[in-house]
Amino acid sequence: MRMSIAEGLRFAIDGCMAEDQSVFCLGEDIGVPGGFGGAFTVTLGLESKYRDRIIDTPISEAAIFGMACGAAAMGMRPIADVQYGDFLLCAASQIVNQIAKLRYMSGGAIGLPLVMRAPVGVTGRGAQHSQNLESFFLSCPGIKIVAPSTAYDAVGLMRAAIRDPDPVLVFEHKLLYGSKGARTEKGTFDASSEIPDEYFEVPIGRAQLLRRGDHVTLVGSLLMSHFNMLAAEELAGEGIQCDVVDLRSIWPLDIELLHESVKKTGRIVIVEEGPKQGGVGAEIASGIAELIPDYLLAPIVRVAAPNTPAPFSPPLERAYVPRPSAIARRVRDLMSAS
Amino acid sequence: MRMSIAEGLRFAIDGCMAEDQSVFCLGEDIGVPGGFGGAFTVTLGLESKYRDRIIDTPISEAAIFGMACGAAAMGMRPIADVQYGDFLLCAASQIVNQIAKLRYMSGGAIGLPLVMRAPVGVTGRGAQHSQNLESFFLSCPGIKIVAPSTAYDAVGLMRAAIRDPDPVLVFEHKLLYGSKGARTEKGTFDASSEIPDEYFEVPIGRAQLLRRGDHVTLVGSLLMSHFNMLAAEELAGEGIQCDVVDLRSIWPLDIELLHESVKKTGRIVIVEEGPKQGGVGAEIASGIAELIPDYLLAPIVRVAAPNTPAPFSPPLERAYVPRPSAIARRVRDLMSAS
Amino acid sequence: MSNGSEAAEVLERIGAERALGMYTKLVEIRRFEERIHFLFLEGNVPGTVHQYIGQEACAVGVCSALSEGDVIASTHRPHGHAIARGLPMRSIAAELYGRATGTARGKGGSMHLGDLSKGMLPAIATVGDNIPIVAGVALAFRLRHEPRVAVSFFGDGAANEGAFHEGLNCAAVYNLPAVFVCENNLYGASTSIQKVVKVENIADRAASYGMRSDIGDGMDVFDVYERASNAIGAARGNGGPTLLELKTFRYSGHSRRDPNNYMAKEEKSYWKARDPIALCEAALSKCGFLKPKLAAEIQASVAKEVDEAIEFALQSPFPEEQELYDGLYTSIEVPR
Amino acid sequence: MSNGSEAAEVLERIGAERALGMYTKLVEIRRFEERIHFLFLEGNVPGTVHQYIGQEACAVGVCSALSEGDVIASTHRPHGHAIARGLPMRSIAAELYGRATGTARGKGGSMHLGDLSKGMLPAIATVGDNIPIVAGVALAFRLRHEPRVAVSFFGDGAANEGAFHEGLNCAAVYNLPAVFVCENNLYGASTSIQKVVKVENIADRAASYGMRSDIGDGMDVFDVYERASNAIGAARGNGGPTLLELKTFRYSGHSRRDPNNYMAKEEKSYWKARDPIALCEAALSKCGFLKPKLAAEIQASVAKEVDEAIEFALQSPFPEEQELYDGLYTSIEVPR
Numbered sequence A, B: 001m002r003m004s005i006a007e008g009l010r011f012a013i014d015g016c017m018a019e020d021q022s023v024f025c026l027g028e029d030i031g032v033p034g035g036f037g038g039a040f041t042v043t044l045g046l047e048s049k050y051r052d053r054i055i056d057t058p059i060s061e062a063a064i065f066g067m068a069c070g071a072a073a074m075g076m077r078p079i080a081d082v083q084y085g086d087f088l089l090c091a092a093s094q095i096v097n098q099i100a101k102l103r104y105m106s107g108g109a110i111g112l113p114l115v116m117r118a119p120v121g122v123t124g125r126g127a128q129h130s131q132n133l134e135s136f137f138l139s140c141p142g143i144k145i146v147a148p149s150t151a152y153d154a155v156g157l158m159r160a161a162i163r164d165p166d167p168v169l170v171f172e173h174k175l176l177y178g179s180k181g182a183r184t185e186k187g188t189f190d191a192s193s194e195i196p197d198e199y200f201e202v203p204i205g206r207a208q209l210l211r212r213g214d215h216v217t218l219v220g221s222l223l224m225s226h227f228n229m230l231a232a233e234e235l236a237g238e239g240i241q242c243d244v245v246d247l248r249s250i251w252p253l254d255i256e257l258l259h260e261s262v263k264k265t266g267r268i269v270i271v272e273e274g275p276k277q278g279g280v281g282a283e284i285a286s287g288i289a290e291l292i293p294d295y296l297l298a299p300i301v302r303v304a305a306p307n308t309p310a311p312f313s314p315p316l317e318r319a320y321v322p323r324p325s326a327i328a329r330r331v332r333d334l335m336s337a338s
Numbered sequence C, D: 001m002s003n004g005s006e007a008a009e010v011l012e013r014i015g016a017e018r019a020l021g022m023y024t025k026l027v028e029i030r031r032f033e034e035r036i037h038f039l040f041l042e043g044n045v046p047g048t049v050h051q052y053i054g055q056e057a058c059a060v061g062v063c064s065a066l067s068e069g070d071v072i073a074s075t076h077r078p079h080g081h082a083i084a085r086g087l088p089m090r091s092i093a094a095e096l097y098g099r100a101t102g103t104a105r106g107k108g109g110s111m112h113l114g115d116l117s118k119g120m121l122p123a124i125a126t127v128g129d130n131i132p133i134v135a136g137v138a139l140a141f142r143l144r145h146e147p148r149v150a151v152s153f154f155g156d157g158a159a160n161e162g163a164f165h166e167g168l169n170c171a172a173v174y175n176l177p178a179v180f181v182c183e184n185n186l187y188g189a190s191t192s193i194q195k196v197v198k199v200e201n202i203a204d205r206a207a208s209y210g211m212r213s214d215i216g217d218g219m220d221v222f223d224v225y226e227r228a229s230n231a232i233g234a235a236r237g238n239g240g241p242t243l244l245e246l247k248t249f250r251y252s253g254h255s256r257r258d259p260n261n262y263m264a265k266e267e268k269s270y271w272k273a274r275d276p277i278a279l280c281e282a283a284l285s286k287c288g289f290l291k292p293k294l295a296a297e298i299q300a301s302v303a304k305e306v307d308e309a310i311e312f313a314l315q316s317p318f319p320e321e322q323e324l325y326d327g328l329y330t331s332i333e334v335p336r
């Protein structure tokens, strides 16, 4: 069946809730009859199927993640979400000081099988509803981080995340959900996929090669993977063939797959929607530069947003986020310089 | 006069408070008579000099930084602190969503001349009092970040931070304070300096070359700068000469000075006290690999803590933090491989 | 203000000019929001909008009681506060359209409306976060011995955030010149307050901090004005902060195209029967301050102002792409 | 329990065995902490310590009212809770010394004592953060319809954290089987509660959440026990959560070498005159449960237990360096 990412996430959550009584959802506006099904419709309708296990919360992010932590320590499998990734910061101590550290602090005695969900992406809402939080949490040992860029990955990674014994943070992209109704998002990108009937998982910690090419490795995640594909298409017309890698997991980072690709291409352009400073791109670049520098035919390139918050004004916002054309331009420059 | 870092910070704060009525301090246990002067004695005694401007707060980190934000927007110059860097996370939304973004969101109309202080470092207290938060906030456009490794820098950077028109986050190291009395820290490192009588500033955004050598660049900050110096000394005995760079500022990062050094040495070892994943080291490595890869005679090396929280047990903790001997070993390996 | 003779007294105290000024502001907000709603549905307004229709009496009542140096902070739903505080409607409209002539040169957008030179911080769209910030504004006033007051507007939903607790406690502890205005519109997004709060009034929470509290009729601009005046007066006179809860209702969706399907029909009609503009009109007519002709004139002039504001916005240029790098740091360029 | 005959009734209800058990626990905590204090000053204990001397009746009174499947969470000051909850003293000592035989194999240390198999989460040293976590534990019990209760211990200082507000509100809203025990020892580190809280009792804040509250004498183990039993019983019987405030005092410094110079002499002596062990001893003696000989035996056996615990710790191996990489993730190795 063809599904959008919002539908795919719902499908995966529904499937896991049906199988396993310990799975439950916890968040703001996730199960109000007549409401939204969360900020982007992911849990829409599930409240009528699982009355007790779709738990609407007060606007209390620290409590949402704190409660998820406590419940997970008791063997439940909570799925906690924020309406916008930026508000993970309201719960940062619970996530970084508690959830990420609790198992380690217990000498490995406690398991925390919990899922955290957060929509990210720069989407017309100004500085406080636009931040890409991946790089913040990349600094935090103890959690796994995934980022599905297609509905197939959304289903498979969500299922893997729910069934994973460790805390998993799932970043979802506002422009990729394909949410319907009053929650439709302007500027949406089609990320729908054909979803198999049988349950499947996409393994956490493994990247995916979306397209093969010998000249340059293009790597990114979420919306940037779509932009990379567009750029690769454009470049293919000019005879430049890209290996396009979708990270799928931000942590653990599949640096091996990237090494393989770069060993072949000798060039890498790392694309990130958020600011460059301290970004995920820095970790990727380092992982290449440290271990396989001899394969590089050209300097590593990071394409990212400027080192500023996201502006609101539409033309500024367009200039802020790396566009396919800008990505293609950077690849072209790289090719012609090496 | 010779001062410890704790004394130096106090000296700088005192001087600025004497000069400028708009400077005030805000934090837990910072001005209680008979108390601590903050967790590490930095404000000790100032309460008797500036009764209204040393403000003891409830244990409410979000309010501490939120109030600092509001007061700074009105033109005051607050100095807000947490007792341990880890608790910045309790105020993460105020710091990242508000303080860092407010000026930009106002179209540049508002200034936020505020200072945030946070002690970091792995010092025998277990996972929740040990985290090095530099890499978290490196992902956050809109704040400047400094990290003094000597009392001289503490005085100069604190004075620069207080007088800076933008938000500055000052990371201080528990083992470098040289705090006295009941607040003495075990395993303290001497970071005292001779402090000139005249007021001076250390410019934000500029690194410092601590030692010259032609073979390899060793870069770090805070305690790691001291460890790098020890390693460099050890290596000098073996004929390996290090350029030792102390970052002084984490953001803006003085990548130019590092470029200069690496252009000379052709090798760089980046040392970080916190975990490697998404660390400050990644940003430095990228900044080298992107721009001056051709100067590299050997792969970039990152020496950092394992990708775990800090353990409590003393031998584990010793193995967790990069030691001078381990740094020296990595340099030796690098030299013999290239 | 349930009782007629009392209402008349209040209006007398307020005086015709001020009372009509409030009426005009109510109408300005309503007409502006209606127009924005229409334009948004047309796909003409970028981003998302959280509208203020139904709650106008809150912003207008409180802001009418403020003095020039006072400072307010708002939320994700700030259009009404911005108009009530006296920011030019054209700059507000331009900001919503992301134009260089907007209150933040287009950098902020709908959710970050503000103009400190007019006594309004950029709105803070992170629910609850403006509360400690406003305490900090008040702390600055206190430290400088300035007779100024800081006001935080927030919703019922925000009262469940940790920032509410920490901010109110600090304001009480330091006895700061601040007023915390909770516009209790009974919903946080789609979530009924009854699902997430077990006490009857948000104002009851003031007791936790040893703070004064009051509850006003958020549909009655004059009641709000009176209570706000008291709270602001107390704050200015070193009497410390107040938590002022205003019972109100939002007619508009929470955001964007939200049809409010989670609200009961009877609930909607109950509140709409107490429409703040209708109530105000009735009170003003009854005491003779407002005649049909004047009402028509005000309506017409507001309609014109809204037209002009939208026109101004649409005619205004977008900021130059280069501005992306402006206004982050004061003393340095954005590091590349 | 001010009045003698009532006290006798209570003790009768509790029974000699349980009452003597509580007495023994009080002594265990006191002797253990005294020894640790001494060893710490000698430079023999790594890291820092936050000690529990003076507050023993709180941990013992509450934990004595718990059943096996119940779960507690503590703070930076957890030694007393761990002993009261029945974690072996030797594992506690070993953890303080960072040994492989410790409650967390040395990974946690003093501030993260715990053993979930014995009903105690790793202590949470981030002030306030255990409160929502305990709500989550209780939520798990509720969702699985288990008759178990979750207890959060925290200080007066923690009641000013946002996490307190959010956690208590959620617990009330979902009517969770939890008890929130605020050990009000009048200070958060060096800061007097009077500087940072304007209400008389932390318990008064329960009203903000529509939560039941109670106030107990934190120096009287039997009073604590009675009140905790009520709160725990209510929680277990679906009666929802309670905020239970215990008025107490810490004799020890806040941490490390803190000499408590910020406390007035009279304050210290006032509280020491109500020493929890002395009070308990007096009550037990009066009703005949405790004779001097038995007291001496208990003291001696506790002294021996403490000796053995410390000896055990000191004899225990440190974890192997390789363990650094253990226990973070369940399903994967730590990525290098």
Ligand SMILES: Cc1ncc(C[n+]2csc(CCOP(=O)(O)OP(=O)(O)O)c2C)c(N)n1
Pocket (backbone or CB within 6 Å): A028, A059, A061, A083, A084, A087, A090, C076, C077, C125, C126, C127, C128, C154, C155, C156, C157, C158, C159, C185, C187, C188, C189, C254
């Ligand atoms: C910290 C935070 N959490 C969640 C949101 C998403 N959100 C925006 S408005 C809103 C509801 C706010 O309710 P209330 O405070 O009552 O204000 P109202 O919308 O009713 O004016 C939510 C949940 C947010 N902006 N900030």
Ligand SMILES: Cc1ncc(C[n+]2csc(CCOP(=O)(O)OP(=O)(O)O)c2C)c(N)n1
Pocket (backbone or CB within 6 Å): B028, B059, B061, B083, B087, B090, D076, D077, D125, D126, D127, D128, D154, D155, D156, D157, D158, D159, D185, D187, D188, D189, D254
């Ligand atoms: C979030 C956070 N802020 C600050 C600290 C530093 N700190 C540790 S204990 C303490 C005082 C706690 O007071 P209280 O809650 O009353 O507990 P008590 O120490 O009296 O048992 C402080 C400020 C911390 N551990 N966590």
Ligand SMILES: [Mg+2]
Pocket (backbone or CB within 6 Å): C155, C156, C157, C183, C184, C185, C186, C187, C188, C189
């Ligand atoms: Mg509301």
Ligand SMILES: [Mg+2]
Pocket (backbone or CB within 6 Å): D155, D156, D157, D183, D184, D185, D186, D187, D188, D189
């Ligand atoms: Mg206390």
